[in-house]
Amino acid sequence: MKKMSLFGLLGLVVRRDLLLAMRRRADVLTTLIFFVMVVSLFPLGVGPEMDMLRKMAPGVVWVAALLASMLSLPRMFSADYADGTLEQMMLAPQSLSVLVLGKIVAHWMLSGLPLALIAPVLGLQFDMSAPALGTLVLALLLGTPVLSMIGAIGAALTLGLRGGGVLVSLLVLPLCIPVLIFGAGAVEAVTSGMSAASNLSFLGAFMLFALVFTPFVASQALRISME
Amino acid sequence: MNWAEFFAMKGYAFYVWGSYGVALLVFAIEIMLIRNRRKQALRNLRLMRDEMGESV
């Protein structure tokens, strides 16, 4: 195998995971359908008054995004864990962190990205203004990677445990609260006329902070779970 | 020092004694749980020893 740059390796892992996911397209759709369903439930529960819904919209969309990305977390490593490829990955000479980063990017492209792209459609359900929708998509694009990254740590820690799905959410949701606060805060700032620059920069800071640390921590978690 | 007046806490008795009462209750339960855990561990140890005693 010719010497591969780390980015080449990253691309390889991402391509592989996307290919695998495309074979079982249902998984991708379930996350999306769950997100749309949860968001659509709120008006039924709260009532159709538009001004109420408009005020709640950012929070509802963000909480639904958090829950939807928790849904697909256990699948991040479980398939490879089951058929042994995860062990091969750990034995590979390349750094495990890059492999894990590849899996995180793949997971994000299957859960975070679709959510961000479909969010405007749901925003219309809540009669959100155009700038608010724009900020919502931007905030989701900045925030959902953090959910996948922190989620990767949770998924690695609960590898192979029965009842792992619920456990991951219990471990990861408290850690994602800052993302929720600044994500919803960004959209709300725009709807109330202020600029969302500060909120978005916080989200960007969280993402970079997570980008630096989570691959390493998640690979340590994998080593612990696979001992 | 009129005890009744003291315990009334000027009408806030429920809140004051509610928080202190629950706190002391929680600490007592915690202590009881630890003693119980120790007793359980010792009982298991003795059972294991008795079984080992018979099988050897």
Add this chain to the structure above:
Amino acid sequence: MAINWFKYSAPTTFYGLAGKLIPYFAWPAAILFAIGIYIGFFVAPTDATQSEAYRIIFLHVPASILSMFIYLIMAGYAALGLIFNTRLSSMMAQALAPTGALFAFVSLWSGALWGKPMWGAWWVWDARLTSELILLFLYLGYIALHASIEDTRRADKASALLAIVGSVNVPIIYFSVKWWNTLHQGATIKMSGTSMHIAMQQAMFAVMAACWLYAIAVALARVRGIILEREANTQWVNDLPEVKQMNGEHS
């Protein structure tokens, strides 16, 4: 004479040491708590604005501080256990978690009971109370993860990693909740702002010290239980006097 600290880091010697230390922490804790309550209720004056309800502060503030610091100490022990592979540190972290969670619960409970007379509602989305609630979730996450893994070695290491990640996140959560709170509601009444009467400070300090001693005593007692469970098949445990007695006698 170099003290061999590592002598006490082995469960065998630590078990005996902890057993001897517990009374030295437990009794002073009870005494200090009584002193704190006495000063708090009999010496401290009635507060101008909140009359008697403010006396809950002598419990609420120590409990909140304790719950936060115990989490950091627990993460410290967990990190030690992860790095040096010393099993006693992981046991200590596991022993501290329930006590920290209980202090977080006491802090939330007393905060709610204090909020009702002061702010008129059982639960107020105040920055500190909200961060305390999230801290309780972090504790529960740690305990749940540790409990759901059978193999104790993996459970120790996995929960240690979670505790470390959690402790890095605690300041971030506290900051973002404070940002979120001041954004929506403005700073609620700050108790620490008003100059506290000397008796109040004494009472607070006494209750705080009592809670610290109590936490240490309870953690030592629980870690002894954990040692008994984990080292069940070792020879030194079976030679312990309390194991030697017949089953019927009270240990």
